[in-house]
Amino acid sequence: MAVIEAIETVYLEADAALIEFTSIPQTYEHLQLRISARQAKASESIECTIRLGTGGGAVDTGNNYYSHRINGWGTTENSGGGNALAYWKRLGPIVSGESVDAAQYGSGVIDIVDYANTNKNTTALAISGSALGATYSWIQFGSGLWDNTGAVDRIAIAAADYSNTFVRGTEATLYGLNS
Amino acid sequence: MAAFTVIDHTEVSSGGAAYWEETGIPTDGTYDHLMIKASIRSEVTGIYWDIIQMRFNGVSTSVYSDTLLYAQTYPPASSRNGARSDLTGAWWPADDATADTFGCLTVWIPNYANSSNYKSVIMSSTGAHATTSTDNWRIGVSAGLYAQTTAISSVEIKSGYAGNHAEFSTFTLYGIKGA
Numbered sequence: 001m002a003v004i005e006a007i008e009t010v011y012l013e014a015d016a017a018l019i020e021f022t023s024i025p026q027t028y029e030h031l032q033l034r035i036s037a038r039q040a041k042a043s044e045s046i047e048c049t050i051r052l053g054t055g056g057g058a059v060d061t062g063n064n065y066y067s068h069r070i071n072g073w074g075t076t077e078n079s080g081g082g083n084a085l086a087y088w089k090r091l092g093p094i095v096s097g098e099s100v101d102a103a104q105y106g107s108g109v110i111d112i113v114d115y116a117n118t119n120k121n122t123t124a125l126a127i128s129g130s131a132l133g134a135t136y137s138w139i140q141f142g143s144g145l146w147d148n149t150g151a152v153d154r155i156a157i158a159a160a161d162y163s164n165t166f167v168r169g170t171e172a173t174l175y176g177l178n179s
Numbered sequence: 180m181a182a183f184t185v186i187d188h189t190e191v192s193s194g195g196a197a198y199w200e201e202t203g204i205p206t207d208g209t210y211d212h213l214m215i216k217a218s219i220r221s222e223v224t225g226i227y228w229d230i231i232q233m234r235f236n237g238v239s240t241s242v243y244s245d246t247l248l249y250a251q252t253y254p255p256a257s258s259r260n261g262a263r264s265d266l267t268g269a270w271w272p273a274d275d276a277t278a279d280t281f282g283c284l285t286v287w288i289p290n291y292a293n294s295s296n297y298k299s300v301i302m303s304s305t306g307a308h309a310t311t312s313t314d315n316w317r318i319g320v321s322a323g324l325y326a327q328t329t330a331i332s333s334v335e336i337k338s339g340y341a342g343n344h345a346e347f348s349t350f351t352l353y354g355i356k357g358a
Contacts, residue, residue, distance in 0.1 A: 003183035003353060029188070029351060030216055066309045068318050070250045079250030082311035113283045114218040119347045123218070123307050125283035143305030143318045149279055177216070179188040179351045 001178060004032075009173040015040060015165045019157040021174045024115075026151055028176030031112040035093050035128075037170040038105045039159045043097030044131045045073065045106065045138040049158045050088040052122060054150025064147045067091040071140035081142075091144035092157065093128030095170075105169065106130025106138075115152040122146040184210065186352040195222050195343030199336045199350040206292040206330035210354030213331070215286040217350045221273040223342030227315040228276065228306030230339035231269040231284075233323075235298070235331045239264045242326040245300075249319025267339060268321020269304035275315075276308040281348065283307075291331040298325040 005028075010019045024031070039046050051059035068081040069090040081090050093108020108128030115122055124144035131137040146152075155174065159166050187201045204213070221229035228251075234243075241262040248257045249270075260267055271282030287301040300323035308316040325331070336350065 002181055003185055029349070066307070068250065068305075068307070068316050070248065070255045070318065077255055078253065079255040080253045080311075082309070082316060084309065111216070111283055111285065113216065114281065114349055117218075117347060117349075119279065120218065121277065121280045123281055123283050123305060125285065125303060125305050127303070141303065141318065141320060143283065143307050143316075145277065145280055145307040145309055147277065147280075147309055177351075179185055179349075 003178050005176050007174045007176050009171065012166055012168055012170045015167050017159055017165050019166065019172050021155045024153045024155065025176065026116040026153065029114065029179035030177040031115050032175040032177060033110040033172060034175070035157065035172045036105045036107045037093065037095040038167045039095060039097050040165045040167050041097045041160065042099055044099045044134040044136040045094050046097045046160045047089060047094050048092035049160060049162060050092045051156045052146050052152050053154030054148065054152055056153060059154055059156045060148060061086055066145040066147070067142055069140055069142035071138060073136050073138045088144045091124060091126050091142040093126065094130045094138040094140050096130045100131045100134045104131060112152065118149050118151055121149055122152055180356060182356055184354045186354050188351045189349065191344045191346055191348040193346050195345055197337065197343055199344060200333065201352050202333040204332050206332050208292065211290065211357040212355040213288040213291045214353040214355060215350065217284040218281045219271040219284055219348045220281040220345040221271060221338050221342050222345050223338060223340045224274040226273045226275055226340065227308055228270045228317045229273045229342065230267055232337040232339045233266040234335050235325050236329060236333055238327065243323065245321050245323035247319055247321045249317055251317040252313040266300060266323040268323055269302045270306035270317045270319065271304060272306055272308055280307050288331065294328055294330050296328060298327065298331060299323065300325065
């Protein structure tokens with residue numbers, strides 16, 4: 001049995017607002033998302049938003065998501081976070097928007113650790129970057145906390161604030177890490 | 180041959196554990212690199228986040244140094260620790276943090292078995308907590324140095340506050356083989 005296995009890849013052949021992984025197996029120790037994305041919004045760099053689900057139902061839309069981050073955009077550094085939100089905002093990778101060259105896609109890697117353990121809230125660690133060469137290029141390191149001990153069986157990745165769209169060519173792969 | 184192999188997986192049982200340690204790590208070329216992925220919570224009371232104390236080969240002399248980039252408020256900060264008796268560049272939730280919340284820790288130790296060079300260590304971690312309050316959370320990355328040429332055959336992770344790892348904390352050590 002391989003330690004790292006690809007569970008599913010979603011490649012957008014057309015613009016779409018949402019990428020969703022459902023019926024995630026409970027047989028791995030950790031999950032890892034690798035995302036290459038671009039959004040149809042007049043911005044150089046823009047975040048993805050993430051929601052989780054458990055128990056076979058829809059993703060949680062309550063204000064149960066918290067995230068903290070360190071980031072740099074252009075020559076400016078920042079840090080903070082921690083507000084209760086209806087999705088992980090600053091954890092989701094920062095990707096490219098319409099204000100940079102059409103060939104530019106931002107990328108991110110998100111570890112969701114011990115996701116099937118019902119004794120723990122779900123937590124995550126992520127690093128992402130986008131818009132290299134642009135005025136507002138981003139690099140971000142972030143943490144996420146979902147205040148729910150349910151085993152994660154669904155992940156939804158939406159364009160920024162659930163009000164934008166991923167463009168064709170955006171791709172996300174969900175990996176499972178065995179122990 | 181698979182690139183990744185699980186060397187050890189440990190879940191802390193009831194009562195907690197003062198440390199996680201793996202000894203007898205092969206140094207004969209079986210693997211080229213080591214990676215640790217952990218989901219950790221500390222039992223130390225009166226604090227929101229604990230700090231790592233990481234040592235190799237049981238060595239506790241002043242042969243460790245690290246450079247840290249972290250945030251627990253705005254702005255982010257960096258610092259350097261030289262000639263220490265352990266590596267200190269990672270953090271995870273402690274007893275005062277949000278209940279049932281465990282931090283994410285990834286440790287990367289490249290070329291760990293060589294006997295010519297000092298060993299470098301890259302860590303990323305999250306002291307997650309549902310809060311916007313200054314200093315009650317900490318996330319960050321670090322670059323560490325173990326200034327010994329001896330191959331690494333054991334690794335130990337303890338609380339910097341001499342507390343226990345909480346029940347359900349998990350540690351997975353992977354060996355990674357090149358081509």
